Amino acid sequence: MPVVVVTDSSASLEPELVERYGIRVVPLHVLAGDEDLREGIDPVPADLTGVTTSGASQNELSEAYAEALDSSGGAGVLAVHISRQLSATWEAGRQAAQKFGGNVRIIDSQSTGMGLGYPVLEAARAAKGGAALETVYRRAVDVASRGHCLIVVDKLDQLRRGGRIGTAAALLGTALAMKPVLHLVDGRLVLKEKTRTGTKAVAKMVDAAVEYAGQGRTAIAVHHMDARRRADAVAAQLKDRIPQISDIVVTDFSAVIGAHVGVGAVGIVLCPEPSVQDEEGDSSTTPD
Structure with missing residues (x-):
């Protein structure tokens, strides 16, 4: 079996x-x-x-x-x-x-x-x-x-209270109405870029996703928390700007993640497929 x-x-x-x-x-x-x-x-x-x-x-x-x-x-x-x-x-x-x-x-x-x-x-x-x-x-x-994960949230309060992001980063999200773009680095949620509006933050997130995708085939998921229209708009932009999308889905964040990111959050997950050269090379692994 x-x-x-x-x-x-x-x-x-x-x-x-x-x-x-x-x-x-x-x-x-x-x-x-x-x-x-x-x-x-x-x-x-x-x-x-x-x-x-x-x-x-x-x-x-x-x-x-x-x-x-x-x-x-x-x-x-x-x-x-x-x-x-x-x-x-x-x-x-x-x-x-x-x-x-x-x-x-x-x-x-x-x-x-x-x-x-x-x-x-x-x-x-x-x-x-x-x-x-x-x-x-x-x-x-x-x-x-090979995966990349980006997210824009309306407020960082819930992430800070849950300990998923540092207090200093949370303060950046409130000072001068800053709207941060966050990403996962080595499994930790950290600040990638800060902008002044939610619209600009989403635009920066999309730009970063396009850069990560490059020219190869890429699977994409757009997650959201009670923000379907916003997520659909992000998916449409990605379809227009990424030349080889092998699959794209728009789906809710799980309830456990949604409880931390809050209403209005939108995230992008990219999974670039390996190039022929990558497939011919040795696969690396990380410890259990």
């Missing part, structure tokens, strides 16, 4: 893809008052103002890995999770994976949203094709290493 791929709900994968490739999705948690809601399982309030979040627990991940390993018939499990800089989920997964020896490999995607979803899908496709665990692992690491 094939290797089974496990991820978490921040990947924002379409249910049809999850079912097609047999991906196991472990829910992250939205904490609303006294309620602990499992994303993707329990109803989550539309208004996420004031809610907090938490990662998947070691016990939850251990149970998911055990079930996946059993389903694989011993072929193994690859777990690809949200950046350890954004959630405690990867660390909980690392501890859980130790119980299974080398049968469960774990990857820090250093991203979230489809920045996590793209390596998960690459791993799942390889697994469905019969690839061994080590090959599935290398394919996912390669895709994760």
Whole structure:
């Protein structure tokens, strides 16, 4: 039986893809008052103002890995999770994976949203094709290493309160009505550029995405938090300006991510496909 791929709900994968490739999705948690809601399982309030979040627990991940390993018939499990800089989920997964020896490999995607979803899908496709665990692992690491994630938020207050961005960067977002463009670097959300208006921030984000895409084939996801019209406009600009888009989707941020980025946030995830030269070279990997 094939290797089974496990991820978490921040990947924002379409249910049809999850079912097609047999991906196991472990829910992250939205904490609303006294309620602990499992994303993707329990109803989550539309208004996420004031809610907090938490990662998947070691016990939850251990149970998911055990079930996946059993389903694989011993072929193994690859777990690809949200950046350890954004959630405690990867660390909980690392501890859980130790119980299974080398049968469960774990990857820090250093991203979230489809920045996590793209390596998960690459791993799942390889697994469905019969690839061994080590090959599935290398394919996912390669895709994760090529991804870029950019985001514009209306306010940085929620990111600062949740500890996802430093206080100094948060102050830049309020001083003189500055609107920052943020990006993920080594899994950490940092300031890329500051502008004076939201319109200029989105324009700068699109410019950066076009530069990252270059001339090669690129898969793109545009995420948003209750800002579908804005996200559609961004997607239209990317279609006009990027010559070779292999696939483009517009989708909501997951509730757990939406609780931190706030209403009006729009993000772009790019996954450039490897060139022929890249494919002929050796694939590099990062430690589990």
